[in-house]
Amino acid sequence: MAESVSADEVTFRLSRSRRSVPRSRAALHAVLGGWSVCQDVLESAELVLSELVTNALRVPVPRDRQVGVRIARSPADGLLRLEVSDAGSGRPEVRAPGDEETGGRGLLLVEALAHRWGVEERVDGVGKTVWAELKAPDIVAEPVGREVAAAAVRPGQRVRVWGEWRAVVSVRSEPCGEADPAVVMGLDEGPALRVHATEPLTVRDGGMR
Structure with missing residues (x-):
């Protein structure tokens, strides 16, 4: 899991494996712990990131194409931003699955938990980036020594x-x-x-x- 770290963002790439979902959650937990995010926001962010990564892993692309993740904070706006990029085409849409269906509710959950979310084309490569922003009023800036x-x-x-x-x-x-x-x-x-x-x-x- 290649990683890049700065004061206000962390980026890393995941292989196309089921193990990548818990790995993304573990990375998120470590990052948000350092940013003093409250437990409610942490739990919501873990659910949102899990759904975004799961959806990206389901995109029909060659197995060697990785999934990109970016976790960023904006203390001035009180926002936490989660981005997941994949090499697939198309745009994910919110579905309304029937009572008998066991799947298809991922984006419904994202829509319910996020302040806002959307999809963007990747400017530096093929595919797309699905992003979600969560309100995190207690998120802290880089501590001053x-x-x-x-x-x-x-x-x-x-x-x-x-x-x-x-x-x-x-x-x-x-x-x-x-x-x-x-x-x-x-x-x-x-x-x-x-x-x-x-x-x-x-x-x-x-x-x-």
Whole structure:
């Protein structure tokens, strides 16, 4: 599952497999957890994305054609946008299946849960993109860091180093000549960070990288 991540969107591609539906839900759950989306919106988004991915997997195209997924947020508008792209032609339509039919209700569910939804032609390839927007008034923007002395950093926080946010796993002090002691931080990725205790660092609590 190839993935691209930025502050306000995550994109990835899925193989044409039944396992791709639960994989898309798991990815969505991880992303929305970092964006502090409430449980009701999370559950609705999981249902909507599941239906969109399921429909895309049913499109009659060669098996090597993947399904594209984009999860994006607009904190200023309080909206969460889900997009699923496939290489098929045509436009999905809302059906009204009879009581005896067991399927065909996917877009009815999407229409009921989404603030709005639609279909667009893919501008950079064949096929289409089906999108849905959900109201998410509690969706948060990228957290703003604050500057503290290295000695004040604690495990569980994130520190801005090498141009990226890294989770602090451990913190310990050690002598540093005759001056201030040094602080050594174990990070979730990359080498440990060793700085003077008074060195100013930009930190924030938890959240996504």
